[in-house]
Amino acid sequence: xxxxxxxxxxxxxxxxxxxxxxxxxxxxxxxxxxxxxxxxxxxxxxxxxxxxxxxxxxxxxxxxxxxxxxxxxxxxxx
Amino acid sequence: xxxxxxxxxxxxxxxxxxxxxxxxxxxxxxxxxxxxxxxxxxxxxxxxxxxxxxxxxxxxxxxxxxxxxxxxxxxxxx
Numbered sequence: 001x002x003x004x005x006x007x008x009x010x011x012x013x014x015x016x017x018x019x020x021x022x023x024x025x026x027x028x029x030x031x032x033x034x035x036x037x038x039x040x041x042x043x044x045x046x047x048x049x050x051x052x053x054x055x056x057x058x059x060x061x062x063x064x065x066x067x068x069x070x071x072x073x074x075x076x077x078x
Numbered sequence: 079x080x081x082x083x084x085x086x087x088x089x090x091x092x093x094x095x096x097x098x099x100x101x102x103x104x105x106x107x108x109x110x111x112x113x114x115x116x117x118x119x120x121x122x123x124x125x126x127x128x129x130x131x132x133x134x135x136x137x138x139x140x141x142x143x144x145x146x147x148x149x150x151x152x153x154x155x156x
Contacts, residue, residue: 003109005094005103006144006148018117019144020141021139021142022137022142022144025083025104025105025108025109026103026105026142027104027105027106027138028092028105029105030103031103053099061099061100061103062099062103064099064100066097066100066146066147066148067146067147068144068145069144069146069147
């Protein structure tokens with residue numbers, strides 16, 4: 001049975017592509033990945049907080065919250 | 079073709095199981111997941127640094143480093 005893994009982010013333009021790569025690397029036979037832009041869907045902030053999300057980007061997977069810190073490469077800023 | 083995703087950690091007893099769940103959630107048809115305990119394999123610290131790892135736990139995936147901050151649930155400490 002598939003479970004839903006939820007990736008919460010706030011649209012950081014440099015980081016979001018790389019971070020979505022992490023979400024997309026999850027096994028599609030086990031996880032439905034939902035990507036939620038909390039800046040655009042403020043109605044879901046409360047849900048994210050209830051799941052334990054303290055900062056974005058974060059991935060909620062099997063009930064555990066992983067706060068992800070992707071140090072953007074300077075190449076992306078050139 | 080599979081690529082190798084490397085999960086570096088230092089054996090935090092509360093966190094490591096949950097963090098390995100993240101590594102194990104990756105798509106096995108696309109990724110070989112290697113788990114490296116840097117506390118036990120200090121010879122690989124230099125390799126991790128070269129890949130951009132600044133703290134553990136971290137996941138190196140497709141050349142990008144994701145520093146993962148798992149806030150351990152208090153339940154694990156009871």
